[in-house]
Amino acid sequence: MKKLPPLKKYGQNFLTDKNVINKIIESFSINPDDLIVEIGPGRGALTEILVERCKNFYAVEIDKGASNLLKERFPELNIIHKDFLKFDLSGIAENLKLRVIGNIPYNITKPIILKLIKNRNIINDSMLMVQLEFAEKITALKNHPDYGIMSVLMRHFTRTEICFKVTPNVFFPKPKVHSAVIKINFKSGEETAHFPDDKIFTQIVNAAFSGRRKTLKNSLHNGIFADCNFDACGIDLSERAEQLEIEDFIKLANCATQQLKSK
DSSP states (O other): OOOOOOOGGGTOOEEOOHHHHHHHHHHHOOOTTOEEEEEOOTTTTTHHHHHHHOSEEEEEOOOHHHHHHHHHHOTTOEEEOSOGGGOOGGGTOOSSOEEEEEEOOGGGHHHHHHHHHHTGGGEEEEEEEEEHHHHHHHTOOTTSTTOSHHHHHHHHHEEEEEEEEEOGGGEESOOSSOEEEEEEEEOOTTTTTTOOOHHHHHHHHHHHTSSTTSOHHHHHSSGGGTTOOOGGGTOOTTSOGGGOOHHHHHHHHHHHHHHHHTO
């Protein structure tokens, strides 16, 4: 079987280290009845173990060459030759929630994670290989230089942790950055019952961080929130976004939701 060359246009860096591969699989704690989706299987480093351990397994691969080789190698594999960002996950969601795994392209990490958040009602958890710098940003706490929009969104919608760090040496070709494997657990309906409108919450967070040195008063009194009165929220509007806890953003979003929907 011919070797699959990594394609730069798809951001492919293939995992080659068996120890790291096994560590990822073991950390994911797979059960035979799980409904698993792998993003970008590439040469099948994770796939060859997943296909043996799980009977409900789908692999989504944008690279036609990789898709064809995976079909030859694993005839029983449910391979979906599509761009994951354009793939409708609800089409394979059944009575079980999805579990998503993958060594994903670093150039589209943020869109992939936002897609998972959007579909969190049908996803239980996810384990992803990402750039270490990105992993540190999405797990940063308030007042940290890395604390920003994605940090808040991840803490609001998920429970995310860095499982372990990975050096460039375990990939081909070697990336110029260090990596990390993260575990994302999506919050259940009961946990999110008090949440404000998703769209307005995200807009509040984006607006609050629109200028790192701006106070909330200056950041929020523009755009769709220009006519909102946040005085009753109990939030000090002279503070900056990086000084707020998740609960503070929830209060701001709930306040804005009530006013915008009453118009």
